[in-house]
Amino acid sequence: MACGFSNTCRAVIVFIWAALTLLKVHVASATNISIHVAASEIERQALLNSGWWKDRIPHNTSDHCGWVGITCDYEGRITDIGLQNSNIKGELGRTIPKEIGSLRNLESLDLSSNNLNGTIPKEIGSLRNLELLDLSSNNLNGTVPKEIGSLRNLKVLDLGSNNLNGTIPKEIGSLRNLEWLELSSNNLNDIVL
Ligand SMILES: *[C@@H]1O[C@H](CO)[C@@H](O)[C@H](O)[C@H]1NC(C)=O
Ligand SMILES: *[C@@H]1O[C@H](CO)[C@@H](O)[C@H](O)[C@H]1NC(C)=O
Ligand SMILES: *[C@@H]1O[C@H](CO)[C@@H](O)[C@H](O)[C@H]1NC(C)=O
Ligand SMILES: *[C@@H]1O[C@H](CO)[C@@H](O)[C@H](O)[C@H]1NC(C)=O
Ligand SMILES: *[C@@H]1O[C@H](CO)[C@@H](O)[C@H](O)[C@H]1NC(C)=O
Numbered sequence: 001m002a003c004g005f006s007n008t009c010r011a012v013i014v015f016i017w018a019a020l021t022l023l024k025v026h027v028a029s030a031t032n033i034s035i036h037v038a039a040s041e042i043e044r045q046a047l048l049n050s051g052w053w054k055d056r057i058p059h060n061t062s063d064h065c066g067w068v069g070i071t072c073d074y075e076g077r078i079t080d081i082g083l084q085n086s087n088i089k090g091e092l093g094r095t096i097p098k099e100i101g102s103l104r105n106l107e108s109l110d111l112s113s114n115n116l117n118g119t120i121p122k123e124i125g126s127l128r129n130l131e132l133l134d135l136s137s138n139n140l141n142g143t144v145p146k147e148i149g150s151l152r153n154l155k156v157l158d159l160g161s162n163n164l165n166g167t168i169p170k171e172i173g174s175l176r177n178l179e180w181l182e183l184s185s186n187n188l189n190d191i192v193l
Contacts (some may be wrong), residue, residue, distance in 0.1 A: 039077060039102070039104075040064075040072075040075075040076040040077060042102045043064070043077065043078050043102060043103055044064045046100060046102055046103060047064050047067070047070070047078075051090070052083060052086075052088050053067050053068070056068045056069075056086075064078075065078070068083075069081055069082045069083045069086070073105055075105075077103075077104070077105035078103050078105060078106055079105050079106060079107045079108070080106070080107060080108045081103075081106065081108065081109050081110065081111075082108065082110045083110065083111055083114070084110050084111065084112045084113050084114070084134070085112070085113040085114070086114060087114065087115070088111065088114040088115065088116060089114070089115045089116070090115075090116065090117070090118075091116070091117055091118030091119075092111075092116045092117070092118050092119070092120060092121065092135070092138070092140060093118045093119050093120070093121040094118065100121075100123050100124070100126070100127065101123055101126035101127070103127060104127075104128070104129065105129055106127050106129060106130055107129050107130060107131045107132070107153075108130070108131060108132040109127065109130060109132065109133050109134070110132065110134040111134065111135055111138070112134045112135065112136045112137050112138070112158065113136070113137040113138075114137075114138055115138065115139060116135070116138040116139065116140060117138070117139040117140065117141070118140065118141070118142070119140065119141065119142030119143070119145075120135065120140055120142065120144065120145055120148075120159075120164075121145070122145040122146075122147040123147075124145065124147060124148060124151075125145065125147025125148060125149075125150040125151065126150075127151060128150065128151065128152070128153070129153055130151045130153060130154055131153050131154060131155045131156070131177075132154075132155065132156040133148075133151065133154060133156070133157050133158070133159075134156065134158040135158070135159050135162070136158040136159060136160040136161050136162070136182065137160070137161040137162075138161075138162055139162065139163060140159070140162040140163065140164060141162070141163040141164060141165065142164065142165070142166075143164065143165065143166035143167070143169075144159060144164055144166070144168060144169055144172075144183075144188070145169070146169035146170075146171045147171075148169065148171065148172060148175075149169060149171020149172060149173075149174050149175065150171075151175065152174075152175065152176070152177065153177055154175050154177060154178055155177050155178060155179045155180065156178075156179065156180040157172070157175070157178060157180070157181050157182070158180070158181075158182040159182065159183050159186065160182040160183060160184045160185050160186070161184075161185040161186070162185075162186050163186065163187065164183075164186040164187065164188055165186070165187040165188065165189075166188065166189065167188070167189045167190070168183060168188050168189065168190060
């Protein structure tokens with residue numbers, strides 16, 4: 001390079017280096033922001049597809065983090081769904097949309113004391129961060145899916161007061177963090193070990 005080791009030349013090089021570094025950070029964080037926006041849009045779609053908020057979305061809030069029963073983290077990802085005793089009807093397996101697996105940050109799902117029927121969908125097993133799952137006091141039937149055994153962070157599992165039958169899956173035994181398990185008032189057989 002013609003400028004050799006002159007101070008001006010070094011200053012120019014340092015300046016270019018700094019500019020490139022800053023640019024890189026900006027591009028990276030812009031990418032992050034768009035990833036977050038996309039993820040939160042998928043979560044919003046999942047909520048809309050469930051139909052559970054049909055009559056509950058205040059006309060002036062487009063931000064689903066502000067909807068009844070929803071809590072989000074600082075990145076706008078849903079951590080909590082609490083719609084207990086909210087007169088929700090229909091088949092859980094149909095109303096829990098396929099996108100439920102996209103709620104990666106969901107820690108608490110409480111749909112207790114509603115009129116949900118049908119079966120517990122195996123997709124529930126993709127909610128890997130779930131610590132509380134309460135589907136008690138509904139009309140769910142069919143069996144308890146063994147995929148519940150994938151919810152390794154689960155502390156509270158309440159499926160009581162439904163019409164579940166069959167055998168309690170032995171995978172529930174691998175839930176090491178479980179502090180509260182309620183399966184009573186169903187037609188379940190014991191765990192076969
Ligand atoms: C992008 O997000 C990841 C985690 O989601 C974080 O570790 C990383 O520091 C972020 N990068 C920028 C440039 O904000
Ligand atoms: C939405 O409208 C209700 C009344 O219709 C009002 O109480 C509430 O503050 C409004 N929320 C926002 C975010 O504007
Ligand atoms: C669930 O309940 C609805 C009425 O709310 C009924 O139409 C539907 O057939 C029921 N499904 C099952 C599997 O029981
Ligand atoms: C659940 O109940 C409905 C309505 O009684 C019935 O049609 C359906 O076969 C039941 N499903 C299972 C898996 O037991
Ligand atoms: C659960 O109940 C349904 C409807 O009564 C029955 O058809 C099915 O065989 C039962 N399943 C088990 C595993 O007991």
